[in-house]
Amino acid sequence: SLELRALAGELIGDQPDAWDRAGAIPEDLVRKLAEAGALCAEVPARYGGLGLSSAESGEFTAYVGSRCSSLRSVMTSQGMAAWTIQRLGDRGQRTEFLPRLTSGAVAAVGFSETGAGSDLSTMDTEIRSDGDSVVVDGHKVWVTAADYADLLVVFGRYEGGAAAAVVPATTPGVHVERVPEPMGCRAAGHANIRLDGVRLPAANLLGGAGQSTAMLVTTALAYGRISVAWGCVGILRACLAEVRGHAVSREQFGKPLGEHQLVARHVAELLVAEQSATRACEHASRRWDERSPEMVLATVLAKYVSSRQAADGAASAVQVLASAGARDSHPVARAYRDAKLMEIIEGSNEICQLILSEHVLAGAK
Ligand code: FAD
Numbered sequence: 352s353l354e355l356r357a358l359a360g361e362l363i364g365d366q367p368d369a370w371d372r373a374g375a376i377p378e379d380l381v382r383k384l385a386e387a388g389a390l391c392a393e394v395p396a397r398y399g400g401l402g403l404s405s406a407e408s409g410e411f412t413a414y415v416g417s418r419c420s421s422l423r424s425v426m427t428s429q430g431m432a433a434w435t436i437q438r439l440g441d442r443g444q445r446t447e448f449l450p451r452l453t454s455g456a457v458a459a460v461g462f463s464e465t466g467a468g469s470d471l472s473t474m475d476t477e478i479r480s481d482g483d484s485v486v487v488d489g490h491k492v493w494v495t496a497a498d499y500a501d502l503l504v505v506f507g508r509y510e511g512g513a514a515a516a517v518v519p520a521t522t523p524g525v526h527v528e529r530v531p532e533p534m535g536c537r538a539a540g541h542a543n544i545r546l547d548g549v550r551l552p553a554a555n556l557l558g559g560a561g562q563s564t565a566m567l568v569t570t571a572l573a574y575g576r577i578s579v580a581w582g583c584v585g586i587l588r589a590c591l592a593e594v595r596g597h598a599v600s601r602e603q604f605g606k607p608l609g610e611h612q613l614v615a616r617h618v619a620e621l622l623v624a625e626q627s628a629t630r631a632c633e634h635a636s637r638r639w640d641e642r643s644p645e646m647v648l649a650t651v652l653a654k655y656v657s658s659r660q661a662a663d664g665a666a667s668a669v670q671v672l673a674s675a676g677a678r679d680s681h682p683v684a685r686a687y688r689d690a691k692l693m694e695i696i697e698g699s700n701e702i703c704q705l706i707l708s709e710h711v712l713a714g715a716k
Contacts, residue, residue, distance in 0.1 A: 352407045355389050356414050359422075367419035368680040370538040374529075376422055381457060381499050384422075388453040390429035394437070398449035405639035409581040409632055416585025417592075420689035421538035423585065425457070427578040428496035432458035432504045434574035439515060439557040439567065447554070448502070448517055459500040460575070461491030461544055462568055469702050472564050476507030476546065478514045478556065485556045487516055487549040495696075497527055498540030504557075505546065506568060513567045514560035516551060524549040535688035573647055575697040576654035577639060580632050583657035583693050586686045587625040590668035593683050594621055597672050608671065617667045624660035631656040648710055655703040661690035 362380050370376045384390050392408045394400025403411070408430075416423040429452060436448045452458055467473040476489025489507055497503060503518040503525070518525060530541040559567060598609030598618055608614045635653035638646040665686040669676050676683040694700045 352392075352403060352411050355387070355392065355401070355411050358387060359384065359389060359411075359415055360418070363415075363418045363422065367421070367538075368682070368685070370419065370421060371680050371685055372537075374537045375540070376419075376425070376499075376538045378499065381422075381425060382455055384426075385429070385452070385457050386455040390426045390457070391433035391452050393430065394433050394449055394453050398437075398445060399453040400433075400449065401453075405577065405636035406633065409577065409584075409636045412578055412581040413585040413588065413629075413632075416582035417589040418585070419538075420582060420586060420685070420693075421536045423578075423582040424536045424539035425496045425499060427575055427582065428459045428494075428500075429457060430578050431460045431571055431575040432502065435460065435504050435515060435571040436517065436557065438570050439559040441558040443554065444517075444557060451502070456501040457496060457499045458502040458504060459494050459496040459540075459542075460504045460506075460571060461494040461497070462506045462571070463492050463494070464490060465492055469699060471506070471568050474506065474508055474513070474564065476505065478505075478507040478509045478516050478560075480510075480553065480556070481550075483553050485516055485551045485553055487518060487546045487551065489546050491544040491546075493530060493541050494544055495536070496540045497542035497544055498529055500527075500540075503544060504571075505544075506564075506571075508564075509556075510561045512561040513564040515557045515567060515571070517555045517557065518546065518549060518551060522549050522551065533692075535685070535690075535692045537688075569647065572697055573650050577632070577635055577650045579693055579697050580628070580635065580650070580653040580657040583661035583690065584625065584628045584632055586661040586690050586693075587621065587628055587657075587664045589682055590664050590686050591621050591625050593676070594618055594668050594671045597675060601675070614671060617671050621664050621667055624664040628653075628657040628660045648707075651698065651703050651706045654697060655700060655707065658690070658693040659700060661686075662694050665690040 388401045392401045392403040396402040524547040526545040527542045631653040635649040638649040668683040
């Protein structure tokens with residue numbers, strides 16, 4: 352994973368601010384990382400992947416997240432697509448699609464719709480079998496990385512339950528339209544997708560079709576959650592580095608900012624935020640690597656802790672940098688905008704709290 356970090360570091364360079372302003376990451380760069388298997392580094396070697404453990408992949412995700420949350424978001428989508436295919440696909444589908452995701456193809460995952468946000472049981476998108484084809488009709492919103500994607504993993508209603516289909520973005524009837532002016536992760540290629548009578552080979556319908564929506568989306572979201580959680584650790588590390596540099600170099604009232612106790616408290620709280628988010632993620636990754644039944648809960652906990660800490664921590668970082676950080680593309684300002692969105696996606700904070708409280712209350716029955 353050190354080699355991966357060096358590759359990503361070299362490709363990213365000092366460009367994240369410019370990507371944020373432009374609202375796009377150069378496609379050839381996304382492609383290079385995809386070709387190296389770096390966007391979904393946990394795919395096993397037998398499918399052409401790097402086969403990193405969750406803990407190793409998490410540290411890599413945090414590194415990319417510390418540099419650029421947009422690129423990290425693209426990684427989260429690719430990893431979630433790969434995980435969904437690995438878990439729901441049959442052997443043929445794994446052999447067909449996973450090597451593509453580790454050799455250059457980019458993928459995105461669509462659950463959300465205009466009327467189905469937190470409550471995905473109200474999805475309107477319809478997936479139906481028609482002879483040896485599958486037909487998809489619907490509309491997805493806010494799909495991260497869709498603007499870069501070659502493959503779209505689309506969830507919808509199917510025969511009384513739900514299903515996911517792998518939709519090549521060039522299939523007739525697929526229309527991808529960028530979400531205008533996202534508040535953060537501005538270069539992550541968020542797009543709305545319309546699917547009008549999209550006809551695919553039956554082999555593109557992932558196994559597990561017809562199971563409950565909750566079962567299917569929980570599988571996909573688990574990967575998204577742990578990836579976002581590690582990405583938030585990266586946001587906190589970037590904020591800590593900016594605050595450290597500023598608090599020792601900027602003087603007011605005759606001494607460095609960091610020697611004023613109210614500023615020192617911000618510094619201490621940022622360290623606590625970074626450390627507690629890291630520990631929650633490490634714990635979840637260990638459960639993940641053991642394939643422990645506790646992994647789902649540990650992942651929700653990590654996502655909740657990390658995204659809250661990142662949103663609060665980034666706000667403190669802007670406070671300490673003050674006017675020095677109060678430009679849209681300054682790393683702390685970017686962190687502030689990006690981190691806030693992490694409290695919304697892959698199960699908002701409120702939805703995570705409901706899952707955590709359900710766990711506690713179920714134990715009392
Ligand atoms: P709503 O569901 O309308 O919720 C509004 C508010 O009400 C929230 O605060 C929510 O927590 C709260 N709320 C809702 N229900 C309850 C409840 N039962 N109890 C308490 N509070 C509740 N979607 C995809 O499919 N793929 C993607 O790749 C993707 N990427 C995204 C990237 C970004 C940057 C953003 C902002 C969104 C993305 N989304 C994506 C959509 C995202 O999953 C949804 O925004 C999210 O699920 C919340 O849905 P909503 O925005 O419709 O809010």
